[in-house]
Amino acid sequence: MVNKIFCATRSGTSAKIVEVEVTFARALPAFIISGLANNSIQEAKQRIHSALQNNNFTFPPLKIVVNLSPSDLPKSGSHFDLPIALLIVLQKENFTPQKWFAFGELGLDGKIRHNDNIYPLLLDIALLCPQANVIVPKGGKKLFSPIPNLNFFYADDINEALEFIKQESPTPETYAEELKFPSFKINDETYYYHNEFELDFSEVKGQDIAKRAALIAASGFHNLILEGSPGCGKSMIAKRLKYILPPLTLKEMIETVKIQTLGNHSAFYTPLRSFRNPHQSASKSSILGSATQNEPKPGEIALAHNGILFFDELPLFKKEILESLREPLENNQLVVSRVQSKIEYDTSFLFIGAQNPCPCGNLLSLTKTCRCQDKEIKTYKNKLSEPFMDRIDLFVQMSETKENSKSSISSKQMQEEVFKAFKMQILRGQTHLNGKLNEKEIDRFCVLDEDTRNLLDQAINRFSLSERSIHKIKKISRTIADLEGSDHIEKPHLLEALSYRRI
Known part of the structure; x- marks a missing residue:
């Protein structure tokens, strides 16, 4: 033997x-x-x-x-x-x-x-x-x-x-059957979540539309771009999003810890999803990662798997980096190919971009004068190509916050809304969140009645929407319906989804 x-x-x-x-x-x-x-x-x-x-x-x-x-x-x-x-x-x-x-x-x-x-x-x-x-x-x-x-x-x-x-029947010294985090079960699957909010949405004054868009993005993992003058709260909203994201399964937690460890980062089990915020001076290899025969080096895109990838000052990133995001945003997977090896990274993350409306940042300001020429503004905005923008689900222009603005909602309240929408998605039989559904799943879970379909057809003809844009509108409508507790997508859900599109 x-x-x-x-x-x-x-x-x-x-x-x-x-x-x-x-x-x-x-x-x-x-x-x-x-x-x-x-x-x-x-x-x-x-x-x-x-x-x-x-x-x-x-x-x-x-x-x-x-x-x-x-x-x-x-x-x-x-x-x-x-x-x-x-x-x-x-x-x-x-x-x-x-x-x-x-x-x-x-x-x-x-x-x-x-x-x-x-x-x-x-x-x-x-x-x-x-x-x-x-x-x-x-x-x-x-x-x-x-x-x-x-x-x-x-x-x-x-x-x-x-x-x-x-020993014939050895007794293990440690055996962790359940992780000691807050959790709930749906269909015999345990989902773990984080219930402490180091950064709270209650600290963000005003910006109700942007916070509503952030809630939709978190509920369905929809990609989001926030545009506004400096200091209006773009980064504040992005950094607070990770505390209200949907819960994690054990498998997702292990995937997160494993990829963090491969990236030479200290990682332990936590139901708090990862948040990656690279600087705009980052190199292409640091964003995409590298591949060697025996030692993969994941980049920021792979490290953000199951979490958030936040690009602050979005147009200042190199154009080749922004264009390289198109595949992982569309396919939720990144393939790094080299002569001796080829490595595939899962990239199911929520992408958030923040940008100023112009190089000086004052184009949308009510109190300051924009110093940019039309040519400068056009060059600044052209750094984001149409194929890249077509992969963005939600686009919000943020106005300046007034001094007497109040906080309308807390992170705890937003987390409860996200969990309500999350449970509807799981009980419906989905294995992916709304923002990550493929074409077959869209046809199955994002069904429109005749009146709602006619409304969408009018939007398609008026705004010349691409097939990808149509799919994204359906997925956003499905998430809005989940937040409202509706089993069906109705006209108000579709209209709100259209209001977040960049036309």
């Missing part, structure tokens, strides 16, 4: 499960590792040999062949040390290998060391193999213990790891 212990390696942005198996043959002593193992795994031979000798284990004088399956998948990482060493020690013993994963780098003294590559791998294992038994370094206990659906066994050295495997 060939014993096996499972491990994993990084392939693109996802983890691939690897079977580690060892055979022993009577031949000249040799130690061979096969299965497209890179140098970090090949060097494990010396580490394992020393670790076993320093812990009074006899290294067998046999031909040892370690195979990492599937053999055509390139593998990397020093965390393969532990499963290989365990299988060598257990050469004459039988155990239940299908239940065991092992991750850890071995020191020469047999200590199991934590490796930063382990954490994102475990996030995928939690989805691919729930309830699996996993041996990990004790040094990563604080980081690993919140990961749900895995039975964790923490070992300080190889002897402790052996004790766990030899």
Whole structure:
């Protein structure tokens, strides 16, 4: 019988499960590792040999062949040390290998060391193999213990790891079945949310139309552009949006943590969606990310997945960056292709742009005079192409705030409205929020009656709306109907959706 212990390696942005198996043959002593193992795994031979000798284990004088399956998948990482060493020690013993994963780098003294590559791998294992038994370094206990659906066994050295495997019914040290966040259930699926508001919409004075548009954008993940004079509250609204977004499933939370970890950011489980706010001087590679054969580097677009991507001073971004947003905004996916690799990133984010009406910013001001010439204003606005603007759902011009303006709604109230619309979407059978529906789902969930359809036809003829614009109007109307608690899209919902279009 060939014993096996499972491990994993990084392939693109996802983890691939690897079977580690060892055979022993009577031949000249040799130690061979096969299965497209890179140098970090090949060097494990010396580490394992020393670790076993320093812990009074006899290294067998046999031909040892370690195979990492599937053999055509390139593998990397020093965390393969532990499963290989365990299988060598257990050469004459039988155990239940299908239940065991092992991750850890071995020191020469047999200590199991934590490796930063382990954490994102475990996030995928939690989805691919729930309830699996996993041996990990004790040094990563604080980081690993919140990961749900895995039975964790923490070992300080190889002897402790052996004790766990030899037990018939081992008891895990940590097992997080449910995350300790506020949540609710719909159709047996748990949704987690954040109920603390560090930035509150009650602090935004006036701007009722913009806040209404922000509420619609949050409820359906509709892309939004806010235009107005400096200081009217564009950035304030954008930064408060993340606190009222729809709740997250466990899978979405794991996806968010994983992509943040791949981007070399410290990330822990939180139901607060990500908020990315790159500066307009950012390079194209920092926005789009890069692709190497073994180490993906996600950019701001990928890091914003399931969250918000906010471009302040939108026209000041390089035109090639703005045009590169067209694919991820349309397909919710970004493909980064290079000579040696091609990596796909999910990009289902809410895009928010903020811009001034002109280079000096005073074109819409009631108290200041615009200093820009018509040519300058035209050049400024032409930085946003029609194909790019056609991918924007909501466009709002904000006026200056009056001194006696009052706050009309708080973030808590807006979150309750978003949750009401979210529950209607889920109970309707949708797997995506309204703003991310494809053509077939639009035909299914955004049905118009005859009168509403006639009204839309009039708008199409009057404003020469593209097919993409028509779909977006339908999706916005569906979200407005959800906010109003209506099962059907009615004329007032469609009229409000049309009022947010940039004609």
